[in-house]
Amino acid sequence: MAAIHDQFDTILILDFGSQYSHLITRRCREHNVYAELLPCTTQIKDVKFKPKGIILSGSPYSVYDKDSPHVDPAVFDLGVPILGICYGLQEMAWQLKGTVDKCDHREYGFAHLKITKIGSSSSVDALFDGLGDEMQVWMSHGDQLSAPPPGFHVIGVTATAPYAALAHDSKPFYGIQFHPEVTHSPRGKEVIGKFILDICGCQQHWTMEEFIGKEIARIREICGPTGRVVGAVSGGVDSTVAAKLMHEAIGDRFHAIMVDNGVLRLNEAKQVYEMLNKDLGVNLTVVDASDLFLSRLDGVEDPEQKRKIIGNTFINVFEAKAAEIEAQAEAEEAAGAAAKGRVEWLLQGTLYPDVIESISFKGPSATIKTHHNVGGLLKDMKLKLIEPLRELFKDEVRALGRLLSIPAPLVQRHPFPGPGLAIRILGQVTREQVKILQLADSIYIEEIRKAGLYDQISQAFAVLLPVRAVGVMGDARTYEQVIALRAVQTEDFMTADWYVFPPEILRRISSRITNEVPGINRVTYDISSKPPATVEWL
Ligand SMILES: Nc1ncnc2c1ncn2[C@@H]1O[C@H](COP(=O)(O)OP(=O)(O)OP(=O)(O)O)[C@@H](O)[C@H]1O
Numbered sequence: 215m216a217a218i219h220d221q222f223d224t225i226l227i228l229d230f231g232s233q234y235s236h237l238i239t240r241r242c243r244e245h246n247v248y249a250e251l252l253p254c255t256t257q258i259k260d261v262k263f264k265p266k267g268i269i270l271s272g273s274p275y276s277v278y279d280k281d282s283p284h285v286d287p288a289v290f291d292l293g294v295p296i297l298g299i300c301y302g303l304q305e306m307a308w309q310l311k312g313t314v315d316k317c318d319h320r321e322y323g324f325a326h327l328k329i330t331k332i333g334s335s336s337s338v339d340a341l342f343d344g345l346g347d348e349m350q351v352w353m354s355h356g357d358q359l360s361a362p363p364p365g366f367h368v369i370g371v372t373a374t375a376p377y378a379a380l381a382h383d384s385k386p387f388y389g390i391q392f393h394p395e396v397t398h399s400p401r402g403k404e405v406i407g408k409f410i411l412d413i414c415g416c417q418q419h420w421t422m423e424e425f426i427g428k429e430i431a432r433i434r435e436i437c438g439p440t441g442r443v444v445g446a447v448s449g450g451v452d453s454t455v456a457a458k459l460m461h462e463a464i465g466d467r468f469h470a471i472m473v474d475n476g477v478l479r480l481n482e483a484k485q486v487y488e489m490l491n492k493d494l495g496v497n498l499t500v501v502d503a504s505d506l507f508l509s510r511l512d513g514v515e516d517p518e519q520k521r522k523i524i525g526n527t528f529i530n531v532f533e534a535k536a537a538e539i540e541a542q543a544e545a546e547e548a549a550g551a552a553a554k555g556r557v558e559w560l561l562q563g564t565l566y567p568d569v570i571e572s573i574s575f576k577g578p579s580a581t582i583k584t585h586h587n588v589g590g591l592l593k594d595m596k597l598k599l600i601e602p603l604r605e606l607f608k609d610e611v612r613a614l615g616r617l618l619s620i621p622a623p624l625v626q627r628h629p630f631p632g633p634g635l636a637i638r639i640l641g642q643v644t645r646e647q648v649k650i651l652q653l654a655d656s657i658y659i660e661e662i663r664k665a666g667l668y669d670q671i672s673q674a675f676a677v678l679l680p681v682r683a684v685g686v687m688g689d690a691r692t693y694e695q696v697i698a699l700r701a702v703q704t705e706d707f708m709t710a711d712w713y714v715f716p717p718e719i720l721r722r723i724s725s726r727i728t729n730e731v732p733g734i735n736r737v738t739y740d741i742s743s744k745p746p747a748t749v750e751w752l
């Protein structure tokens with residue numbers, strides 16, 4: 215079964231915990247080169263593919279600290295080009311016998327990189343070829359090289375970093391103290407391009423057009439001529455695109471299932487059923503398992519426990535549904551119908567950010583939250599997972615949706631997390647709390663759409679806070695709950711800014727919610743970016 219690395223040249227990024235590591239992946243993909251992020255603790259012998267090049271990311275650690283993460287030394291014998299970025303440069307130097315020390319002049323912000331000529335010639339190293347004699351770069355370091363490793367020469371300096379950029383005399387090893395992956399290094403993306411295209415020789419085949427054909431072929435190879443798949447489809451863009459791909463690949467051997475888990479948005483199940491069946495021709499079944507979910511969530515407040523319960527219960531429902539589909543097929547065969555394949559697979563619309571945020575990609579550091587469809591899965595699952603979008607970012611999935619002719623309203627839908635309102639009701643989840651939040655959220659989104667702002671905002675939702683506040687309504691004192699409104703703009707949901715509404719929109723939303731939602735007498739707006747906050751409150 216051809217894996218993605220067999221089909222596309224791959225750049226391996228080893229993540230030492232920098233908040234910018236995922237941006238290195240995105241910059242490579244913007245050059246149409248497939249890139250994959252693995253923890254810095256990965257042993258080279260465990261990497262199941264030969265990368266065309268390796269990039270060592272930044273890190274909050276210092277290489278000389280006793281608990282700092284180090285790369286498997288075997289990486290230097292792999293015979294592929296290596297680029298160390300910031301800590302990655304320092305780690306390369308540290309491993310290859312250079313010297314790294316705390317620096318007198320810490321550089322956090324813009325710096326001026328002077329690119330060094332090679333000898334007396336006017337040419338510069340391949341990494342900077344054609345990029346001029348100097349460039350503005352973004353620095354974020356408190357350590358730096360005080361001596362280069364043997365066999366390296368300087369290819370760039372700043373006013374305070376004499377070894378700001380290095381290259382090996384004969385091997386394709388490079389190190390740069392600045393961060394080319396951030397937009398604050400205006401020509402940083404071109405530097406990454408020089409490394410992955412000119413030095414590593416990657417072919418620019420990573421396009422969604424290429425991906426569709428290869429992924430459909432891969433799905434057919436996995437499922438074989440008779441294998442059947444049940445699909446966890448929520449109506450969100452991820453699983454809708456995954457469902458469309460699956461439908462293209464195996465037609466009616468794909469059974470899409472939407473689970474009403476009791477914590478969906480107002481009228482969500484009905485709307486999704488109509489959209490997918492009518493607009494996409496996907497045979498979708500809605501399973502109402504709201505009682506099961508709400509009974510299991512009863513009394514639970516911890517967000518990670520809520521995710522685990524919902525993730526596990528999803529799997530219980532899918533497996534029960536798969537067994538039902540099998541039993542029906544067996545009954546039909548007994549009555550003389552043609553034999554059908556077994557239901558062996560469960561499709562999920564899992565994306566790369568779900569994986570990055572659920573598994574500690576940062577080597578030694580903690581996970582942020584375990585997404586229900588990654589960290590919340592049952593250990594002893596009977597069904598095997600098939601996740602065509604697992605390596606994709608959200609904007610790549612939307613591009614795929616457009617190529618698959620999925621209607622724009624579906625492609626542009628704001629993300630809605632699998633655990634749904636369970637992670638937007640702070641505190642215990644009850645049917646009453648769900649009803650309050652469904653109503654408040656539907657008013658909020660309705661007003662955003664009326665104002666023509668829906669597509670400008672990446673994600674918007676209401677949150678029900680576990681606090682009561684005093685209010686006055688019709689001259690009588692009230693002591694009721696509080697709604698927080700959240701709206702963010704983001705490219706990849708790994709970082710996000712809060713959306714600046716025109717005040718009159720917020721005024722109208724607040725007035726409608728406090729007047730139309732029984733039990734709410736106060737509305738607030740969340741002005742926290744990510745980081746330090748996260749998009750969801752839980
Ligand atoms: N109510 C649901 N019924 C069936 N499957 C679901 C449901 N909610 C989530 N899932 C599964 O969990 C996966 C992750 O959920 P997630 O919300 O991240 O993706 P999505 O709903 O497909 O898209 P979006 O992120 O845009 O909401 C989905 O792709 C889908 O496979």
Ligand SMILES: O=c1[nH]c(=O)c2[nH+]cn([C@@H]3O[C@H](COP(=O)(O)O)[C@@H](O)[C@H]3O)c2[nH]1
Nearest residue numbers: 521584585586629631632633707748749750
């Ligand atoms: O399917 C999901 N299961 C989850 O458990 C989950 N938690 C967060 N999200 C969504 O992920 C994006 C980033 O949200 P955070 O900044 O809160 O992690 C946002 O789009 C969130 O809505 C989830 N999606």
Ligand SMILES: NC(=O)CC[C@H](N)C(=O)O
Nearest residue numbers: 272273300301355356357
């Ligand atoms: N951004 C980084 O990788 C920083 C590396 C190291 N922590 C330093 O301060 O120099």
Ligand SMILES: [Mg+2]
Nearest residue numbers: 450630631632
């Ligand atoms: Mg969703």
